[in-house]
Amino acid sequence: MAVTGDETDTDTGNSSDLTACQLRNTNSSLPQEMAGASAHSFMKTKDTVQKRELRLMKNREAARECRRKKKEYVKCLENRVAVLENQNKTLIEELRALKDIYRHKNE
DNA sequence: ATGCACCCGCGTCACCTGTA
DNA sequence: TACAGGTGACGCGGGTGCAT
Numbered sequence: 001m002a003v004t005g006d007e008t009d010t011d012t013g014n015s016s017d018l019t020a021c022q023l024r025n026t027n028s029s030l031p032q033e034m035a036g037a038s039a040h041s042f043m044k045t046k047d048t049v050q051k052r053e054l055r056l057m058k059n060r061e062a063a064r065e066c067r068r069k070k071k072e073y074v075k076c077l078e079n080r081v082a083v084l085e086n087q088n089k090t091l092i093e094e095l096r097a098l099k100d101i102y103r104h105k106n107e
Numbered sequence: 108a109t110g111c112a113c114c115c116g117c118g119t120c121a122c123c124t125g126t127a
Numbered sequence: 128t129a130c131a132g133g134t135g136a137c138g139c140g141g142g143t144g145c146a147t
Contacts, residue, residue, distance in 0.1 A: 055131095056118080056119075058131085058132080059118085059119075059120085059132085059133095060117085060118060060119080062131095062132060062133065062134085063117075063118070063119080063133090063134080064116090064117080064118095065133090066132095066133060066134055066135095067116075067117085067134095069133095070134090
C-alpha cells in the first residue's frame with residue numbers, strides 16, 4: 001500500500017518514462033548534468049533508475065516463474081481429473097456387476 | 108491473399124502478504 | 128514499518144486456423 005506507493009510513485013505515472021533510454025541519455029550527457037544539477041541529485045536519480053530497472057528485472061523473472069508454476073498446477077489438476085474419472089468409471093462398472101450377481105441370486 | 112477471431116506468452120503495474 | 132516476493136489484471140504482439 002504505502003509501501004508500494006513509494007515504489008510505484010517512482011515507478012509509474014510520472015517517472016514511467018525513466019527507462020533504460022533515459023539512463024543512457026544521462027550517461028552520455030554526464031558533464032552537462034554535473035554542471036546543471038548537483039552531483040548528489042544526479043547520483044540519486046541514477047540510483048533511482050537503477051533500482052527501478054533491477055526491480056523490473058526481478059519482477060519479470062518472478063512473473064515467468066509464477067506462470068510456469070501455474071501451468072504445472074493446472075496440468076496436475078487435469079491429471080487428477082483424468083485419474084478420478086477412470087476410478088469413477090471402474091466403480092460404476094463394479095457396481096453394475098455386483099447388481100447383476102445380486103439379481104441372478106434372487107431369481 | 109486477406110481479414111478476423113482466438114489463444115498464448117510476455118512485460119508491467121498494483122496490490123497483498125510474510126519477514127527482518 | 129520498510130522491503131521483497133508472489134500473483135491477479137491489463138494491454139500488446141505474434142502465431143494459427145478459418146471463412147471469404
